[in-house]
Amino acid sequence: MTLIKGNVNVEEQAIEAKKASKSLLVLSESEKNEALNHLADVLEREYETILEANEKDLANGKEKGFSEAFMDRLSLSKERVADFANGLREVAKLEDPTGNILSDWTLDNGLQVEKVTVPLGVIGMIYEARPNVTVDATGLALKSGNAIVLKGGSSAINSNGAIVDVIHKGLAETKIPKEAVQFIASTDRAATNELFTMKEHIDVLIPRGGGKLIQAVVENATVPVLETGVGNCHIYVDKEANVQKAIDILVNAKTDRPAVCNAAETLIVHEDWLEKHSAALIDALQQNGINVHGDEKAVSVIPGAVPAGHEDWTNEYLSTDIAVKTVSDVNEAIGHIETYGTKHSEAIVTENDDTAHLFLSLVDAAAIYHNASTRFTDGGALGFGAEIGISTQKLHARGPMGLPALTTVKFLMKGNGQTR
């Protein structure tokens, strides 16, 4: 593997991105779209360069003994590169999120006020293994008129570098300056840390990856952060839950894709319901290979369940394991979520609309479900067309973030000499 260290100047790259972001401000929507479509064509044309670089990362990953799942995420093919290209074409089709006049009015003195959406400026993207983020994030940034500084994981550095080389080659034939896409070609963690405090040149940091990466960025960055991802999601099965709905939702939220952030990690179940429907529940858990870590009551009812501790309530399993907590009413369930939830996605299963209303009102999370699986918290599933990530913070953007999350506003004031 080509270790690239010490020969990058992160600040210089960020300054170049900032400068390029100004050129993006004066491009039309069609100029941006033409550029994205052209990038898609060039990626498809140059796929071999990308695959060659990917081979290096795969060889290195094999040497390091990375897991099969990890290697699969890292691995590219002609088809996957074509998927990247099609992703860019889809982004080109989306509505331009900038230049929207959100409101406009005229003061009594004739001063015209317009509140209009504009790009944020420069986006700093810090991400882990998947090389597709390099293309996806670039497409979303450019479509919304932003420059981007990419800092990918070291295990994909050759693939990412080759992708960005191809992007630069493509941009040279468009109205977008190639400096609008900066790639930090370093495996040095210090390079990432430099991005954390570059407030003058970078307008927002978006970490994509595991909880540790996200925490490191949130805790150390003075650049504003769009926090994404960690989902310790709960399914609360109420006393008045329909058995079939409860089981369908639980099994889907737990097993459809256990490793994603909108998968369920804890089942909170009303003790009366558990007592009454334990046979059906146990059957479903066993048939779907779900391993239970339960509180005392759950362990006493569910065969094979092991006792759950603080870690079980707190962490994501990202596997087919589940924690099971029994409660005596909806308020106890809400309290458990308040203590352990990550404000991502939470669900209640009940036929009682008042109980559901209470849950939807009091639970503090980006997405709250009544009688549906938490798996729908996803830009694609909700029809957003593209997703930068799922925000678990409350400011700026919450839940699945589409292109508008990459914009801010300006008040434009047009007068003829007004003073106050």
Added chain:
Amino acid sequence: MTLIKGNVNVEEQAIEAKKASKSLLVLSESEKNEALNHLADVLEREYETILEANEKDLANGKEKGFSEAFMDRLSLSKERVADFANGLREVAKLEDPTGNILSDWTLDNGLQVEKVTVPLGVIGMIYEARPNVTVDATGLALKSGNAIVLKGGSSAINSNGAIVDVIHKGLAETKIPKEAVQFIASTDRAATNELFTMKEHIDVLIPRGGGKLIQAVVENATVPVLETGVGNCHIYVDKEANVQKAIDILVNAKTDRPAVCNAAETLIVHEDWLEKHSAALIDALQQNGINVHGDEKAVSVIPGAVPAGHEDWTNEYLSTDIAVKTVSDVNEAIGHIETYGTKHSEAIVTENDDTAHLFLSLVDAAAIYHNASTRFTDGGALGFGAEIGISTQKLHARGPMGLPALTTVKFLMKGNGQTR
């Protein structure tokens, strides 16, 4: 002065606020409005208690030799308390920013999606001398369904404490629990610092005051911050500026209220315009007692001007001093603003619409003016009804912030067993 130290438990107060914020979630708009109107009445009724406490702060301020302007901001009267009360009544009349369905749609599988505005939760307000912030911030927080933790400046601690006592007395007769308004009765800076990292209990910190306070919060807080206030605003007088408009706007932006954040701090002037209209400019500066700190060219043209250095371009004077920078075109002006501006309010004076368009497109600030004074960047002036502050950040809220800045969203999903 009653120094209150060491006998407060900030975390306990923040936890109480968080708990109270849940009760606010289930109140109706009219219950919140009734509470605010009742608080207004109680404040007016109990004004003497507040004035007595204020006397202590004033005596202490006199002893410490605070400036006259500072003492004036600290000083309360029956009328000022009545103004506070009327402020609450005005806030009660504003539209409730929560419970607004921003969008709603139904997926093909029948899952109903609603994106609805909800309170942020708990607001941490860190502010300096003015006791009116205690009432204003409380009113805005409660109206938007948020609990609030107040940490005012030590010079107003008796006044603020008395105001909160009266508020608590008033709240006891409303549906809002008094724990929704927490006052950190400490002059210890450590109490403020504790608020910085209380992510679990406080959803947002809003610093109101001088640049140093704001910087301390921005740099040290892990709780998300709504950054307000510092305005190093520029007036760019272009080659094609109308003389009367340029002078009217400059004088108004500089002298109407020099100490506020939307006042102008630097005049950037095109060298041709300066040469041609120096007589009119010099006359206006002298008549309005404006002291010039200029670059070489400005000093050579404007009598009495002293040379400007880095500090002059960087800092707010908040007085009738002004920095004057000469440029040879609009791009140089934009570059100067990019280097020294604080992204608050920037103005161009020109009769050339293309030049104005370029300036409005390329300058990165909350509010950008063509032929008008920067003084209109103000919630009151723009008709927002109430203002929490003027955001100079890009995420969440930018420019004057009304009640909607104190809300976030939830996605509420209603289904009948949908799985993915």
